[in-house]
Amino acid sequence: MTESPKTRAAKASKSAKAPKGAVRRAPGRPGPDSPDLRERLLDGAIACFARQGIAATPLRAIATEAGVTPALLHYYFGDKAQLQEAAVAERVLPAFARLREPLMHAGDDIADLVAAFVKGIGLLVAEHPWLPALWVREVLCEGGALREVLFERIGPQMPLMMAARFAQAQQRGELNEDLDPRLLMVSLVGLTLFPAAGAPIWRRMFQADDLDFDALRRHTLALLDRGLGVG
Numbered sequence: 001m002t003e004s005p006k007t008r009a010a011k012a013s014k015s016a017k018a019p020k021g022a023v024r025r026a027p028g029r030p031g032p033d034s035p036d037l038r039e040r041l042l043d044g045a046i047a048c049f050a051r052q053g054i055a056a057t058p059l060r061a062i063a064t065e066a067g068v069t070p071a072l073l074h075y076y077f078g079d080k081a082q083l084q085e086a087a088v089a090e091r092v093l094p095a096f097a098r099l100r101e102p103l104m105h106a107g108d109d110i111a112d113l114v115a116a117f118v119k120g121i122g123l124l125v126a127e128h129p130w131l132p133a134l135w136v137r138e139v140l141c142e143g144g145a146l147r148e149v150l151f152e153r154i155g156p157q158m159p160l161m162m163a164a165r166f167a168q169a170q171q172r173g174e175l176n177e178d179l180d181p182r183l184l185m186v187s188l189v190g191l192t193l194f195p196a197a198g199a200p201i202w203r204r205m206f207q208a209d210d211l212d213f214d215a216l217r218r219h220t221l222a223l224l225d226r227g228l229g230v231g
Helices: 005-017 038-052 059-066 070-077 080-104 110-127 131-140 147-157 159-171 181-197 199-205 213-228
Strands: none
Touching: 038 059, 038 070, 038 080, 038 131, 059 070, 059 080, 070 080, 080 110, 080 131, 080 147, 080 159, 110 131, 110 159, 110 181, 110 213, 131 147, 131 181, 147 159, 159 181, 181 199, 181 213
């Protein structure tokens, strides 16, 4: 049977687009010269998780945030569970690890330790503005996806370590005996991370756009100054 001109043209066009012997790329798979989009995809995931919550964020929303196709997201991370774990391992944990470093070098002086924590939270929020909202959604709220991450992977590295150092200072007579070292750690989080999470509210309420985290740091240290000492 003789082929029509239309059929022959279609075959010629297909042959021109896919030369014989060429490897055809699967949908969603980046080409050999494509840039590595992993960092952009993780940034998009973190932005969506902080804004909408992890459970409420579909992969399609993350793909849209990152400006890629869902197929490309699947190529890099497989499924949502793997993407969530990558976001924790490559974004959340390194952020808290960086906070821990100055605390380990603060020495035994409690004032220095507290100052290092307050300053560290300020730097942490400045570098990772998504962190306070993500913390409130996924750690504080019941059913949050990152609560176990706090207990198993962050808690032993920082809050428990600081509470132990507060207890040691109290035994040496260097910390107010009326304080509970564990609640002191809770108070520090309440005076730093929570105000950062609520900043859009209190800045609007008090018309306080002039108050940045450096002002909050100074206020917090002044507030703590008289409460930490002995007597």
